[in-house]
Amino acid sequence: MAANNSPLPAGVTKEQAFGMAETEMEYRVELFNRLSQTCFSKCVDKRYKESELNMGENSCIDRCVSKYWLVNGLVGQMLSAGGQRPM
Amino acid sequence: MAANNSPLPAGVTKEQAFGMAETEMEYRVELFNRLSQTCFSKCVDKRYKESELNMGENSCIDRCVSKYWLVNGLVGQMLSAGGQRPM
């Protein structure tokens, strides 16, 4: 569409590049929010007897984040492999 | 606003038409997602003993989609009738 010396892949307009960047960021934000909500539900005692996270809660959170991350990767692998892996 | 030989209703700018189309599509996507999530919760066994949907799950899903669709229509009718049908 114009002499192209931009870092964009061929055929991608600037509008589209901004759109994709925005979509990618929205995805990461949503991943973070879901992970955070889920681990709060799994790890934090709902009786709220104190305002500090205790040691058990803290290590539960660390492991929960790690496992959520692994599950995210595992599912990503499955989907990019076609999602139809027989089993 | 200009000599109008476009397929748009009078008084609707092109920007508004795009906005409405986008809103309409977002609505359908959300309807689909909620229906899908709800029927998964209602029909699929959470123990995940196998990776296939069994016959019972499959027919539950078909009926669930059908019923969700009917409920969607029923509520739509109510709302367009004023939402205040005495009963």
Place this chain on the structure above:
Amino acid sequence: MAANNSPLPAGVTKEQAFGMAETEMEYRVELFNRLSQTCFSKCVDKRYKESELNMGENSCIDRCVSKYWLVNGLVGQMLSAGGQRPM
């Protein structure tokens, strides 16, 4: 950027002002929706034996809205105070 006789704060472009107004409205809409969903869950009998809200439900809703509003304010105060008030 141009001779400024607009009501906008210095350094804020018109695009940004519209963006901020939109974000603010989205926030209010989301607050309203969450409040509404939460109070429906807390106050309305899920058996739906009638189509009217009864007196108990109505006063529960009024109080629920009031309390949700107070909680919203309480948390807002905490956050603007740094969110780290020792306790």
Place this chain on the structure above:
Amino acid sequence: MDKNMLAGLEGMPEEDKMRMASMIDQLQIRDSLKMYNSLVERCFTDCVDDFTRKSLKKQEETCVTRCAEKFLKHSMRVGMRFAELNQGAATPDN
């Protein structure tokens, strides 16, 4: 939801006011559609639990209708209370 936000735009040119109004209109339409979707999901979830056939039972229909009517009345009431609080019209504690 908040047409009087336009008040703050007193000084703005006509064109911007129109853009603002159209933004608010679209937000309201999107919000109504979202509300509609969440109403359908809630009433379906609360009222439909039998998947032995494709059509609604009379009893499910009645449940959905009542649920939707209650939800709408609830939304209106919440909207009124919410507006009062937004305007600082607090009432005595009870």
Place this chain on the structure above:
Amino acid sequence: MDKNMLAGLEGMPEEDKMRMASMIDQLQIRDSLKMYNSLVERCFTDCVDDFTRKSLKKQEETCVTRCAEKFLKHSMRVGMRFAELNQGAATPDN
């Protein structure tokens, strides 16, 4: 989801059709990513409940894999049924 919405735009200039198509494409990408996020959350919630270590147990991995496969098959089936209903292809009651 709804490429044939473009049909309604028959009379539109080429430029607008392209803009419409690109809007639909982006909506689809966003929707896939949302679906992916909700799948991960659901399978994690249903399959992982032991937080005594940082890595997944074999049994959790199997559960997640099956859950994800079921979810995808479910989504495809729902998509087919949904498309039929959208086109008014109702089938006899059963």
Place this chain on the structure above:
Amino acid sequence: MDKNMLAGLEGMPEEDKMRMASMIDQLQIRDSLKMYNSLVERCFTDCVDDFTRKSLKKQEETCVTRCAEKFLKHSMRVGMRFAELNQGAATPDN
């Protein structure tokens, strides 16, 4: 959340970088407001269950305050772990 995404835009004109930065800023503001809304909903849901009066009981206030503080501390911790994982800084299994 991801300011270093800007790194990939090295070659871009100043004007585009600014647009990108402003997009990120707005996304962050929207995200904070969403987080705020979800925090309020969660702490309200977990702490308030008595609707015999309009004002908060002392005990509800304490519960909400602690809940919000825990939620914020939790968010910060999750944010740190999440950032480490994003940068591939894996630690030994335990």
